[in-house]
Amino acid sequence: MIARAFLIFMVMGAVGVSTTIGAQEHPSEHPTSNKETLTKEALADSITKLVNEQSMLQGGYFLFYDSQENKPLVLTLDKVHRDRLATLGDGVYFACADFNAQGGDTYDLDIFMKEGKDGLTASEINIHKKNGKARYTWVEKNSRWEKKLQ
Numbered sequence: 001m002i003a004r005a006f007l008i009f010m011v012m013g014a015v016g017v018s019t020t021i022g023a024q025e026h027p028s029e030h031p032t033s034n035k036e037t038l039t040k041e042a043l044a045d046s047i048t049k050l051v052n053e054q055s056m057l058q059g060g061y062f063l064f065y066d067s068q069e070n071k072p073l074v075l076t077l078d079k080v081h082r083d084r085l086a087t088l089g090d091g092v093y094f095a096c097a098d099f100n101a102q103g104g105d106t107y108d109l110d111i112f113m114k115e116g117k118d119g120l121t122a123s124e125i126n127i128h129k130k131n132g133k134a135r136y137t138w139v140e141k142n143s144r145w146e147k148k149l150q
Contacts, residue, residue, distance in 0.1 A: 038093055038115065038120075040082055040083070040084060040095070041082060042120075043093050043094075043095055043113060043120070044080045044081070044082040044095055046113055046119070046120040047080045047095055047097055047111045047113065048077070048080050050111070050113075050122055051077045051080075051097065051111075052077070055076075055077070060076075061074045061075060061076060061102075062075040062076065062077060062099065063075070064107075064109065064125060064127075066127060066130075068127070068135065073099075073101050073107065074101060074102045075099035075100065075101050075107060076099060076100050077097060077098075077099055078097075078098040078099060078100055078106075079097070079098050080095055080096075080097045080098075080111075081095050081096040081097065081098075082095070088112075090114075091114055091115035091116070092112060092113070092114050092115075092123060093112070093113050093114075093115075093120075094110050094111060094112040094113065095110075095111060096108050096109070096110055096111075096128065097109050097110075097111055105130060105131055106129075106130070106131055106132070107127055107129065107130055108127075108128045108129035109125055109126065109127055109128065110125070110126045110128045111125050112124045112125070112126075133150075134150055135149065135150055136148060136149050136150055137150065
């Protein structure tokens, strides 16, 4: 069972989940824009649906690879933050989601969704925090938001 789930997890990782963009804290410090074409509730619902669908395919867990610690994570969703819509432009949005891992650790993942002709699809997922300790923050340089590693 674990080997099958890990294989599915590895395929998901190869399909395009990266660790390139994140957020400082949720959600008040996330960069936003004034143009919001999507509601925060719709974004949170799409993220919840994504996590639930992936979990159904993966033995009831959301599997994610922690590249910093070189290990797979077996996660269950606690909640998706619905406080604020974080907009990065070009139809890309994200929200924080809190997860519990087997073994007791907690993770805050930033889940990015991109608008397309078929609706919202996941474009990347990043570990923002492990057990409340941030791995990165946002800094603004030349009117662009960039991730700053901790």
